[in-house]
Amino acid sequence: MARITHPKRALSTNPLKSSAPLGAALAYLGIDGAIPLFHGSQGCTAFAMVHLVRHFKEAVPLQTTAMNEVSTILGGADQIEEAIENLRKKSAPRFIGIASTALTETRGEDVAGELRDIVARRRDFADTAIVYASTPDFAGGMEDGWSKAVTAIVEALVPETDPVFRDPDLRQVNLLAGSHLTPAEVEELVRLVRAFGLNPVVLPDISGSLDGHVADDWRGTSLGGTRVEAIPAMAKSVFTLAIGEAMRPAAQKLEARAFVPYRVFQSVTGLKPVDALVRTLMGLAHAADAPPSVKRDRARLIDASLDAHFHIGGLKVAIGADPDLLFALSTTLAGLGAEIVTAVSTTTANGVLERVPASEVVIGDLGDVERGAQAAGAQILVTHAHGRHAAHRLHLPLIRAGFPIFDRLGAQDICRVGYRGTRAFLYEVANAVQAVHHRPAPEDFGAAPIEKEFEHDPHTASC
Numbered sequence: 001m002a003r004i005t006h007p008k009r010a011l012s013t014n015p016l017k018s019s020a021p022l023g024a025a026l027a028y029l030g031i032d033g034a035i036p037l038f039h040g041s042q043g044c045t046a047f048a049m050v051h052l053v054r055h056f057k058e059a060v061p062l063q064t065t066a067m068n069e070v071s072t073i074l075g076g077a078d079q080i081e082e083a084i085e086n087l088r089k090k091s092a093p094r095f096i097g098i099a100s101t102a103l104t105e106t107r108g109e110d111v112a113g114e115l116r117d118i119v120a121r122r123r124d125f126a127d128t129a130i131v132y133a134s135t136p137d138f139a140g141g142m143e144d145g146w147s148k149a150v151t152a153i154v155e156a157l158v159p160e161t162d163p164v165f166r167d168p169d170l171r172q173v174n175l176l177a178g179s180h181l182t183p184a185e186v187e188e189l190v191r192l193v194r195a196f197g198l199n200p201v202v203l204p205d206i207s208g209s210l211d212g213h214v215a216d217d218w219r220g221t222s223l224g225g226t227r228v229e230a231i232p233a234m235a236k237s238v239f240t241l242a243i244g245e246a247m248r249p250a251a252q253k254l255e256a257r258a259f260v261p262y263r264v265f266q267s268v269t270g271l272k273p274v275d276a277l278v279r280t281l282m283g284l285a286h287a288a289d290a291p292p293s294v295k296r297d298r299a300r301l302i303d304a305s306l307d308a309h310f311h312i313g314g315l316k317v318a319i320g321a322d323p324d325l326l327f328a329l330s331t332t333l334a335g336l337g338a339e340i341v342t343a344v345s346t347t348t349a350n351g352v353l354e355r356v357p358a359s360e361v362v363i364g365d366l367g368d369v370e371r372g373a374q375a376a377g378a379q380i381l382v383t384h385a386h387g388r389h390a391a392h393r394l395h396l397p398l399i400r401a402g403f404p405i406f407d408r409l410g411a412q413d414i415c416r417v418g419y420r421g422t423r424a425f426l427y428e429v430a431n432a433v434q435a436v437h438h439r440p441a442p443e444d445f446g447a448a449p450i451e452k453e454f455e456h457d458p459h460t461a462s463c
Contacts, residue, residue, distance in 0.1 A: 021040075023146035024097065026052065026179065030202075031225050032226060033221045055405060055406055072107060084096060096130045100132075135149070154234075157231040173198050174241065176203055188420060196287060201234050239262065267324075269332045278290055278298075315380060317330070317333055318344075319340060320343075320384075329425070341376035344362045344365070344372065369387065373396065397432040
């Protein structure tokens with residue numbers, strides 16, 4: 001069991017985590033026809049907007065209530081109502097997801113109560129689904145904001161069901177996607193579920209809205225994702241597959257409201273975790289065996305593991321990521337013999353950190369990643385794009401994982417889940433290790449050092 005530690009420092013150097021409101025906004029963008037709305041100042045929204053646009057290379061419909069000095073003191077209920085009215089007039093969204101920020105949370109504003117009063121008074125808002133999640137910047141990180149937003153969506157839009165009259169659709173399952181999943185990874189999991197003849201309802205589904213496509217027309221809302229009318233239908237599903245420990249609260253809320261049983265998969269990267277998912281799908285589909293295509297993908301992963309373990313076995317790895325991503329990637333590499341010498345994460349809200357295959361998990365920043373990697377003699381770094389500075393200083397290869405990745409194209413197409421994604425991840429790490437240039441010197445083989453007079457020009461040395 002890993003020991004969780006908190007460095008005592010007065011400041012953060014090269015921050016690792018992104019804010020909770022940003023995570024909530026990203027979850028809201030997984031709903032079709034959605035507009036995330038930050039309840040705070042314009043600066044809070046602009047900072048999150050920059051991160052999202054640089055990562056996805058797409059236009060992001062992120063809006064703000066634009067709190068000022070007066071509204072911060074007197075309350076922002078009028079700003080919320082005015083923002084909803086303006087968004088409905090300009091973009092006609094089907095869903096508005098509100099996320100609080102540190103500004104309103106510090107004041108102690110009762111946003112949930114104010115929003116209930118607004119919706120009850122404004123009957124013309126009835127055709128727009130409006131959801132609020134409390135996501136202060138000073139509590140947790142992106143993963144926490146995503147989790148709170150998904151839980152709020154379930155609580156607001158999934159109806160309470162009487163278990164006596166519950167008539168589940170035996171072919172429909174819920175798929176609660178964690179914040180660590182990319183659009184391509186959500187798409188891969190959907191493909192895997194459908195291979196067993198099951199119909200998944202994904203929440204939130206960023207594979208439809210942030211996968212990088214050119215739409216036929218322009219709208220001021222998200223283009224694709226989970227349909228609003230499909231969310232209440234989640235109450236009719238036979239089972240819920242929650243991907244990532246951070247999705248446990250949403251799965252529990254869904255079970256409490258609609259009596260849908262669930263299972264949390266803390267990882268779907270690596271042979272054993274994917275096998276566990278496949279066995280669950282076989283049980284739900286009442287199938288005696290997996291489809292031939294799935295069995296073929298598994299066989300190819302086993303072969304990739306045999307090929308890659310020569311390069312990954314004994315490899316010293318330093319990882320910095322949100323808890324679910326940290327756990328998934330570190331356990332996969334440790335399963336092939338790698339040593340996780342440095343593990344740094346962003347929040348303690350996720351209990352999966354205790355199961356990370358490392359002696360210690362530091363709740364810190366990329367400065368902790370760099371110092372730990374240097375002290376432990378790490379051979380490779382795994383973190384997001386801001387880790388490129390540490391990789392350059394330490395002369396180590398960098399595997400970009402997490403959010404944001406803004407110095408490479410195609411971040412939305414990275415896939416490291418399922419049999420296919422795990423195989424690609426193992427090849428990615430093994431190839432990064434092989435790409436490190438190494439010129440053997442005579443000292444490496446126990447030979448005597450070259451004479452001093454030839455050190456300036458080794459080509460003049462005679463045989």
